[in-house]
Amino acid sequence: MYNCAVILAAGEGKRMKSSIPKVLHKVCGREMVNIVIDSAKKAQIEDIDVVIGKGAEQVKEATKSRDVTYSLQDGQLGTGHAVLCAGDFLKGKEGTVVIFTGDSPLIEEDAIKNMLNFHNKGKYKATVLTAEVDDPTGYGRIVRKKNGEVLKIVEHKDCSAEELKINEINSGMYCFDIESLVENLDKLHNNNVQGEYYLTDVIEILKNKGERIGALPVNFEEVMGVNSRLQLSKAERVMRNRVNNMHMKNGITIIDPNTTxxxxxxxxGRDTTIYPGNVIEGNTVIGENCVLYPNSRIKDSTIDDNVIVQSSVILSSSVGKNVTVGPFAYIRPESVIGRSVKIGDFVEIKKSTIGDRTKVAHLTYIGDAEVGSGCNFGCGTVVVNYDGKVKNKTLVGNNSFIGCNTNLVSPVKVNDNTYIAAGSTITDEVPEGSLAIARARQVNKEGWVYKKGLGK
Structure with a gap:
């Protein structure tokens, strides 16, 4: 059976009070519309059309990696009008089309598969996902016959007093027989309170023709839409719980899921422990047996096994096995940290490579540098990589010892097995096996304080 999908993503989202199109607001770091697309693809629906309108180019840009097509809805005249705009996509197709809304990111793969199975086994011309809620305000109501069959769907503003008491609501997600849908879309009218063309009216048209209409109840959480920042926060909480639960089932210890x-x-990886306050984003991969102590942020980075991170930031970088980072370290993009390295407190690494077993213990800045293995950086070392015009490179060889409060003025090379005396400013190459001293000789002027009358 051929299945395709149409995702309605043209809405303006006025209640979001944002310059960003509503469907591009993120839940757990991913745009809502992309979450819906990904869920549909997991359910083996590959042929997907996204109906765009408000912020069309932004939505295209955000979804360009998803291999979808687009239909333009010029002016938001209702859900029926939106699907009508996808007419070229649906034309000539036979099978089932699933209609999604791009602002309902909590629908999961299993729910989509269940809806398709329910629709196909029941040989329905249309199937609607429904949910029971305590407060149905604002939602379309599912009106059923006494035998439980769906009679019609009535939008909230068009409900009678009796219909307003119904607690079963329309999720806005449907399966349709494609040919039946296309055949009846042009029969829609906008004789309603909002002056819009409702896709739900197709249900009533099909019903009046004697066609079978299915309604599959699901948990409201699955179909919850996002129309405001408050609802966005609720969706974020639900999705975060799902993600954290998945990781815990896979052998990860999360001390406090509510703050992770x-x-x-x-x-x-397994046996990693995550303490409260950690934010882990993007395409990050964390290995086994790691410990993330409270309040770190890691984004788009690879963390190998047995790494300890304390209250630090790691962005778009890689960290090797058996490394300790922090507290209060900052590893900036394009950095590569080798194995068994120590990156200590108040250390900043920027676009640099740090070799295995090197120690950068505290209060140090390393930028645009290649550092060898087995080195030791004393407190207060600065790689002076910027001359006011361009960033320059520093090379530090293996087994080098950099004394406290050293300035390495780029471009400069420090060769293997060298020592830099504390307080030095290094501007020239240091040969292998050398001790470099680059500071003024100490001069003591005895009695100077008293001669100047500064004594107490």
């Missing part, structure tokens, strides 16, 4: 934020694309 893990993105949808993050991968974490």
């Amino acid at each position: 934020y893990i993105g949808l694309n993050v991968k974490i």
Whole structure:
């Protein structure tokens, strides 16, 4: 059976009070519309059309990696009008089309598969996902016959007093027989309170023709839409719980899931422990037996096994096995940290490579540098990589010892097995096996304080 999908993503989202199109607001680090697309693809729906309108180019840009097509809805005249705009996509197709809304990111793969199975086995011309809620305000109501069959769907503003009491609501997600849908879309009218063309009216048209209409109840959480920042926060909480629960089932210890934020694309190895306040984003991969102590942020980075991170930031970088980072370290993009390295407190690494077993213990800045293995950086070392016009490179060889408060003025090379005396400013190459001293000789002027009358 051929299945395709149409995702409605043209809405303006006025209640979001944002210059960003509503469907591009993120839940657990991923745009809502992309979450819906990814869920549909997991359910083996590959042929997907996204109906765009408000912020069309932004939505295209955000979804360009998803291999979808687009239909333009010029002016938002209702859900029926939106699907009508996808007419060229649907034309000539036979099978089932699933209609999604791009602002309902909590629908999961299993729910989509269940809806398709329910629709196909029941040989329905249309199937609607429904949910029971305590407060149905704002939602379309599912009106059923006494035998439980769906009679019609009535939008909230068009409900009678009796219909307003119904607690079963329309999720806005449907399966349709494609040919039946296309055949009846041009029969829609906008004789309603909002003056819009409702896709739900197709249900009533099909019903009046004697066609079978299915309604599959699901948990409201699955179909919850996002129309405001408050609802966005609720969706974020639900998705975060799903993500954290998945990782814990896979052998990860999360001390406090309520204060741990893990993105949808993050991968974490077994026996890693995550303390409260950690934010792990993007395409991050964390190995086994790591410990993330409280309040770190890691984004788009690879962390190997047995790494300890304390209250630090790691961005778009890689960290090797058996490394300790922090507290209060900052590893900036394009950095590569080798194995068994110590990156200590108040250390900043920028676009640099740090070799195995090197120690950068505290209060040090290393930028645009290649550092060898087995080195030791004393407190207060600065790689002076910027001359006011360009960033320059520093090379530090293996087994070098950099004394406290050293300035390495780029471009400069420090060769293997060298020592730099504390307080030096190095501007020339240091040969292998050398001690470099680059500071003024100490001069003591005895009695100077008293001669100047500064004594106390």
